[in-house]
Amino acid sequence: METQQDLRQRRFAPKEVRRQQLIEATLDSLAENGISGTTMANVTGRAGLSIGIVSLHFKSKDNLLTSTLRYLSEEIRDAWVNIYNDTSLSAADRLRGLLAASFDTNIASHTKIAVWFAFFGETKYRQVYRDMVEEFDDERTGAIEALCAEIVKEGAYENVSPKMLATTIECLCDGFWLNMILYPDWVTPAMAQNQFNDILARHFPAHFEFAPPASDARGLT
Amino acid sequence: METQQDLRQRRFAPKEVRRQQLIEATLDSLAENGISGTTMANVTGRAGLSIGIVSLHFKSKDNLLTSTLRYLSEEIRDAWVNIYNDTSLSAADRLRGLLAASFDTNIASHTKIAVWFAFFGETKYRQVYRDMVEEFDDERTGAIEALCAEIVKEGAYENVSPKMLATTIECLCDGFWLNMILYPDWVTPAMAQNQFNDILARHFPAHFEFAPPASDARGLT
DNA sequence: AATATGAATGAATAACTATTCAGTCGATTT
DNA sequence: AAATCGACTGAATAGTTATTCATTCATATT
Numbered sequence: 001m002e003t004q005q006d007l008r009q010r011r012f013a014p015k016e017v018r019r020q021q022l023i024e025a026t027l028d029s030l031a032e033n034g035i036s037g038t039t040m041a042n043v044t045g046r047a048g049l050s051i052g053i054v055s056l057h058f059k060s061k062d063n064l065l066t067s068t069l070r071y072l073s074e075e076i077r078d079a080w081v082n083i084y085n086d087t088s089l090s091a092a093d094r095l096r097g098l099l100a101a102s103f104d105t106n107i108a109s110h111t112k113i114a115v116w117f118a119f120f121g122e123t124k125y126r127q128v129y130r131d132m133v134e135e136f137d138d139e140r141t142g143a144i145e146a147l148c149a150e151i152v153k154e155g156a157y158e159n160v161s162p163k164m165l166a167t168t169i170e171c172l173c174d175g176f177w178l179n180m181i182l183y184p185d186w187v188t189p190a191m192a193q194n195q196f197n198d199i200l201a202r203h204f205p206a207h208f209e210f211a212p213p214a215s216d217a218r219g220l221t
Numbered sequence: 222m223e224t225q226q227d228l229r230q231r232r233f234a235p236k237e238v239r240r241q242q243l244i245e246a247t248l249d250s251l252a253e254n255g256i257s258g259t260t261m262a263n264v265t266g267r268a269g270l271s272i273g274i275v276s277l278h279f280k281s282k283d284n285l286l287t288s289t290l291r292y293l294s295e296e297i298r299d300a301w302v303n304i305y306n307d308t309s310l311s312a313a314d315r316l317r318g319l320l321a322a323s324f325d326t327n328i329a330s331h332t333k334i335a336v337w338f339a340f341f342g343e344t345k346y347r348q349v350y351r352d353m354v355e356e357f358d359d360e361r362t363g364a365i366e367a368l369c370a371e372i373v374k375e376g377a378y379e380n381v382s383p384k385m386l387a388t389t390i391e392c393l394c395d396g397f398w399l400n401m402i403l404y405p406d407w408v409t410p411a412m413a414q415n416q417f418n419d420i421l422a423r424h425f426p427a428h429f430e431f432a433p434p435a436s437d438a439r440g441l442t
Numbered sequence: 443a444a445t446a447t448g449a450a451t452g453a454a455t456a457a458c459t460a461t462t463c464a465g466t467c468g469a470t471t472t
Numbered sequence: 473a474a475a476t477c478g479a480c481t482g483a484a485t486a487g488t489t490a491t492t493c494a495t496t497c498a499t500a501t502t
Contacts, residue, residue, distance in 0.1 A: 012449055012498060034343025036257030040490060050451045052492080057449095061490065114344065120399065121342020122255025123335065130403065137404075159431060167408070168416050174399045175392030178341065182351065183358075187388070195389050202423050210380060232468065233479055261460060271481045273462080282460065 008048075019057050019067070021047050026068045031114035035065070035122060066128055069119055072112060073133045077140075079107045084143050091150035092207040098144065099196050102173055103189040110184065113177050141166050148203075155206045165203060172196070229269075240278050240288075242268050247289045252335035256286070256343060287349055290340055293333060294354045298361075300328045305364050312371035313428040319365065320417050323394055324410040331405065334398050362387050369424075376427045386424060393417070 008021055025046040029038040040061060044051050058064040083089075083097035102108060119125040148162035172195075179187040194211055201208040229242055246267040250259040261282060265272050279285040304310075304318035323329060340346040369383035393416075400408040415432055422429040 015449090018449085032344055034257075034345065035255065037343065037345070039488085041488095051453095051490090052451055053449090055491065055493095117338065118342045120403070121339045122258065123253055124255065124258070126403065134404075164416060164419060167412070168393070168420070171396030171400055171408070171416075172389070172393050173396065175394065175396030178395045178399065179392055182341070182347065183355075187392070191388070195385060195392075198385065199389070199420075236479090239479085260458085262458095272460090272483095273481060274479090276461065276463095277480070 015057060018049075018053065022049075022054065022057060022064065023068050023071050026064055027072075027111055027115055030065075030068070030118045031111040034118050035125065038065075065125070066132075068115070069125075069128060070132060072115060073136055076102075076107050077136050079104060080140065080143070084147075091147045091154065092204070095144070095147045095151070095200070098147070099169075099173075100193065103176070103192050105189065108177065108180075108189065110181060113181050117178065117181065137170075141170055144169055151204050151207055155204055157204060160203050168199070169196070172199070236278060239270075239274065243270075243275065243278060243285065244289050244292050247285055248293075248332055248336055251286075251289070251339045252332040255339050256346065259286075286346070287353075289336070290346075290349060291353060293336060294357055297323070297328050298357050300325060301361065301364070305368075312368045312375065313425070316365070316368045316372070316421070319368070320390075320394075321414065324397070324413050326410065329398065329401075329410065331402060334402050338399065338402065358391075362391055365390055372425050372428055376425055378425060381424050389420070390417070393420070 025043045029042050040051055040054055044053055054064055079101040080098045083101055084094055119129050145162045145166035148165050152160050176192040201210045246264045250263050261272055261275055265274055275285055300322040301319045304322055305315055340350050366383045366387035369386050373381050397413040418432055422431045
């Protein structure tokens with residue numbers, strides 16, 4: 001049987017294999033060097049291919065970057081949508097699952113988070129991001145809001161605005177992501193999970209439990 | 222009397238005026254074009270000066286960027302430290318003031334936030350950021366933690382970890398900043414203030430009041 | 443085995459950019 | 473008024489990078 005790995009090493013491979021191979025090399029280069037340091041030579045060198053290969057499979061560098069962003073955004077959407085759509089689970093479990101998916105180490109690896117922020121760093125690509133991902137972002141915020149609304153209804157909670165809480169959760173996600181790459185030793189996915197749980201327990205005490213305080217007390221100065 | 226503005230227009234001006242002028246042009250260029258689009262010609266052109274001026278006042282482009290980051294980080298530190306150090310205010314008011322300063326439109330303008338994220342976007346400058354700002358970041362998180370601890374003591378609140386809450390606040394700040402430049406029509410400084418108030422009211426009900434729900438209810442779908 | 447196909451190569455090109463530095467020019471001093 | 477000073481200029485330089493395309497070569501077809 002011929003594996004993907006074999007195909008990559010061979011001189012000729014199907015277009016889709018090469019495209020994926022180049023996108024992954026681009027992810028690595030963007031994470032390591034940012035947009036200004038990501039050159040064609042760098043990307044193709046990482047992939048073990050020649051300079052000219054990009055113009056063959058993607059017309060231009062710009063198109064390669066755009067395709068890379070599309071790949072990332074579709075990957076992360078797939079990750080949370082599956083859990084969100086599983087209506088056999090309770091709303092609280094679906095919310096827990098959606099957040100867990102957002103900090104899964106495959107989806108939110110150091111490399112991939114760094115690439116997101118590489119795109120956020122320049123107006124030009126921030127616009128590309130908006131044009132491409134705004135719909136997904138809206139969908140995701142809407143999903144979180146819907147889950148919060150369902151939990152509010154179940155628990156007859158007062159003084160909780162699902163829309164407001166959804167926005168807070170989204171912004172907090174982004175903030176954790178940023179601090180995970182700025183200070184990886186300090187901010188970890190486990191910490192993010194823990195803090196989300198705390199926030200949710202404060203809003204929905206019948207649905208979420210406070211974590212035992214031991215893990216945090218240790219860190220107090 | 223000779224104003225700063227006059228000095229800028231003249232062929233000769235003191236070094237400090239030129240340095241500041243170049244830093245401001247760099248801020249604008251970084252916000253508009255990111256790091257990869259910020260060229261010497263672009264920066265000096267904006268400042269109405271010639272190409273060679275950067276090497277005269279800053280040795281290199283790299284030094285210009287580093288100096289720009291230092292300027293930003295000192296500016297934001299000055300903004301919150303003044304309020305934090307005013308011990309005539311209550312801890313709750315000092316926390317409110319610190320957060321208000323972080324979303325002040327001079328400190329956290331669209332341009333300046335975009336510049337922060339330009340530096341976060343590339344590993345190389347993320348490292349520069351860490352080396353330069355980590356101390357300030359620690360100081361700020363420590364200040365927020367200390368204020369939270371004081372409020373906890375005042376209110377004899379249980380189940381609130383100052384360290385954990387400080388981290389949440391910091392991450393939420395960053396998340397709001399990002400979304401303010403990604404979706405400026407959706408996420409505004411006023412919204413950020415409102416959400417911080419809600420979070421704090423949930424932790425410290427005797428110190429912070431929930432805002433009237435009217436402003437949010439309008440937005441519900 | 444000969445031919446055809448098209449994926450892949452990489453040298454060459456054209457465009458761009460940071461840095462340098464000899465010369466310019468307004469202000470100050472003598 | 474002449475000389476000095478030093479902030480400023482911008483053409484020239486050296487280096488980098490995206491893009492192109494004639495050529496190479498593994499595989500498929502006849």
